[in-house]
Amino acid sequence: MERSQSPSYRPVHRTNLQRTAFWQRLPKDLQEVLEISSLVFPFRTNNFVVERLIDWERIPEDPIFQLTFPQPGMLAERDFLMLREAWRQGIPGRVSELVREIRLRMNPHPAGQLTHNVPVFRGKLLEGVQHKYRETVLYFPAQGQTCHAYCTYCFRWPQFVGVPGMKFQAPQACELRDYLMEHPEVTDVLLTGGDPLIMRTSILERHLEPLLDPALARLQTIRIGTKAISYWPFRFLTDPDADALLRLFERIISSGRHLAVMAHFSHPVELAPEEVRAAIARIRSTGAQIRVQAPLVRHVNDNPQAWSELWQQSVWLGMVPYYMFVERNTGPKRYFRIPLVQAFRIYRSAYRSVSGLARTVRGPSMSAFPGKIQIVGVAEVQTERVFVLRFLQGRNPDWVGRPFFAQYDPDAYWLDDLRPAFGLERFFFESGAGDPVKSTSTSAVSRLQ
Numbered sequence: 131m132e133r134s135q136s137p138s139y140r141p142v143h144r145t146n147l148q149r150t151a152f153w154q155r156l157p158k159d160l161q162e163v164l165e166i167s168s169l170v171f172p173f174r175t176n177n178f179v180v181e182r183l184i185d186w187e188r189i190p191e192d193p194i195f196q197l198t199f200p201q202p203g204m205l206a207e208r209d210f211l212m213l214r215e216a217w218r219q220g221i222p223g224r225v226s227e228l229v230r231e232i233r234l235r236m237n238p239h240p241a242g243q244l245t246h247n248v249p250v251f252r253g254k255l256l257e258g259v260q261h262k263y264r265e266t267v268l269y270f271p272a273q274g275q276t277c278h279a280y281c282t283y284c285f286r287w288p289q290f291v292g293v294p295g296m297k298f299q300a301p302q303a304c305e306l307r308d309y310l311m312e313h314p315e316v317t318d319v320l321l322t323g324g325d326p327l328i329m330r331t332s333i334l335e336r337h338l339e340p341l342l343d344p345a346l347a348r349l350q351t352i353r354i355g356t357k358a359i360s361y362w363p364f365r366f367l368t369d370p371d372a373d374a375l376l377r378l379f380e381r382i383i384s385s386g387r388h389l390a391v392m393a394h395f396s397h398p399v400e401l402a403p404e405e406v407r408a409a410i411a412r413i414r415s416t417g418a419q420i421r422v423q424a425p426l427v428r429h430v431n432d433n434p435q436a437w438s439e440l441w442q443q444s445v446w447l448g449m450v451p452y453y454m455f456v457e458r459n460t461g462p463k464r465y466f467r468i469p470l471v472q473a474f475r476i477y478r479s480a481y482r483s484v485s486g487l488a489r490t491v492r493g494p495s496m497s498a499f500p501g502k503i504q505i506v507g508v509a510e511v512q513t514e515r516v517f518v519l520r521f522l523q524g525r526n527p528d529w530v531g532r533p534f535f536a537q538y539d540p541d542a543y544w545l546d547d548l549r550p551a552f553g554l555e556r557f558f559f560e561s562g563a564g565d566p567v568k569s570t571s572t573s574a575v576s577r578l579q
């Protein structure tokens with residue numbers, strides 16, 4: 131990439147939407163729908179996404195348009211009509227009152243998501259850190275809680291719109307280091323957000339340097355979760371601190387650690403631009419490995435071709451397919467969710483059609499309260515049709531890899547829709563043994579994440 135080609139980041143959001151080049155090309159009704167839906171949902175995209183990833187000839191079906199522009203179907207019809215009425219009448223107080231009401235009703239965060247799994251250290255909660263699975267600690271740097279563009283289905287949206295009590299507290303990198311000193315079972319720290327690579331390199335350094343301390347001998351891997359390769363590849367190419375970022379990656383690796391960039395790619399069209407490919411090549415040239423993961427989302431990537439192409443091209447570009455997630459049951463889920471049985475069909479159909487090198491991917495996986503649960507298949511046992519499931523990650527490490535069964539249900543979307551098969555009253559992990567929360571019912575278990 132030539133420096134002279136370096137574009138600057140230009141966000142597109144509610145207030146400058148009408149000044150963008152594509153606005154005039156949208157039909158009038160779509161303009162209104164966008165203005166109304168973006169009152170409720172956080173809306174932010176940018177010049178790269180708009181100019182390079184979206185095919186404006188294919189609106190509204192285009193997958194990246196669906197992924198970044200709020201869609202009318204995300205609101206219940208009644209809410210949409212009420213809001214449109216208030217909007218057309220131009221009553222600002224009424225509009226904001228309705229927006230607040232609708233947001234709260236969508237129950238954006240399952241209860242406890244922000245407080246659960248937060249470890250206690252030296253008598254107080256270690257805010258901005260989650261330690262759920264033995265080996266891996268999640269770290270949410272305060273300045274990394276936003277993104278270069280927002281995904282419409284994202285369950286983290288309360289963080290973006292500032293719903294009170296829905297934001298993480300600022301964590302301290304040095305406190306995290308001290309915590310890790312006392313937790314040698316932790317081999318991985320995963321920086322997440324939002325998108326940690328929204329941070330300037332100098333700030334990212336402040337969060338990462340304490341973790342490179344040689345005294346942290348057991349810390350083997352730094353992972354960084356990001357969608358910046360897709361939404362803003364210039365972060366790795368031509369941004370003023372792009373080179374400094376790559377030097378930081380090299381420093382992590384020369385500290386003797388593995389650096390895993392957990393890249394979020396939802397659709398193969400995101401891999402097409404030459405800037406994205408150049409960013410991938412630059413990241414890999416530091417010695418970092420890129421792993422690819424995304425949720426299965428209706429209207430965005432709910433077909434096997436999208437996934438098989440995504441995985442094959444990932445391998446071709448030197449990246450490792452990692453997880454396919456089931457869309458969480460939060461936020462505007464009705465528009466985006468897919469029944470588990472259909473998620474499994476899409477997964478299997480894509481998985482079957484790629485070479486073994488792309489079959490490093492695991493899914494469809496639900497990140498639910500007890501753990502990450504994979505739908506392994508649908509089977510007939512005696513005369514009963516069942517889902518075969520297993521833990522890829524467990525709140526209790528003993529659960530990992532253990533198959534279990536649920537009654538087949540074509541209308542199940544999430545763990546809390548499932549009932550144990552063979553007339554059992556509970557799933558094995560609900561017995562209370564080893565479960566720190568001693569949950570009783572499935573729905574109580576999986577409402578939490």
Ligand SMILES: *Cc1c(COP(=O)(O)O)cnc(C)c1O
Nearest residue numbers: 260262263266268497502522523
């Ligand atoms: C997914 C996840 C991890 C990482 O799990 P891996 O299977 O190691 O990728 C860690 N913590 C939480 C809370 C997670 O949801």
Ligand code: SF4
Nearest residue numbers: 277280281284324357
């Ligand atoms: S990039 Fe990730 S955190 Fe940001 S909006 Fe998309 S899914 Fe949410």
